[in-house]
Amino acid sequence: SQTIHQWPATLVQPVGSPLSLECTVEGTSNPNLYWYRQAAGRGLQLLFYSVGIGQISSEVPQNLSASRPQDRQFILSSKKLLLSDSGFYLCAWSVLDSPLHFGNGTRLTVT
């Protein structure tokens, strides 16, 4: 069966520091991969999605970037965090005709 791993679960970082969140998927090949952000009390905002290695589409221009160095690995990065980057970051995967499946998220607090 397919599983998705996301780490770390929680992270506290100072303003101006770099960020790297990693997500890996097991049990499937060539998945679509996604990064979402969820602000407190709000819905999910799509940040990036990828349909293949090295292919990244950005939905919202901001202080973040994404990379897909391997088929089942998706990384969310920032060179310098802002206070407004705080939130709950969710990685998800899907394949043809299947719904999105989410990881358990990373709670990022920028101080």
Add this chain to the structure above:
Amino acid sequence: GESVGLHLPTLSVQEGDNSIINCAYSNSASDYFIWYKQESGKGPQFIIDIRSNMDKRQGQRVTVLLNKTVKHLSLQIAATQPGDSAVYFCAENSGSNYKLTFGKGTLLTVNP
């Protein structure tokens, strides 16, 4: 802005009652809809989905109804249990690669 919205931000029910969570969407081109359940501190969990060529789909204790005429989606939970307490999101897909648009969510609280 978001094209998917929810009628009620919170819903409180008694254990054993049936729950109905509603969702409105505005994009008539949307052809796939999903309900997710999100417990505190966790990622959204898939509950049930429905395609636009269907009006109703049933799962275990859950039923999704789709009314394309008024662009309305609902999730019915039968015999609601305390473990059903969570935030429920509806989502729609009107494009490729399953780029879903999510509503803000409804908090369901089940009272024992």
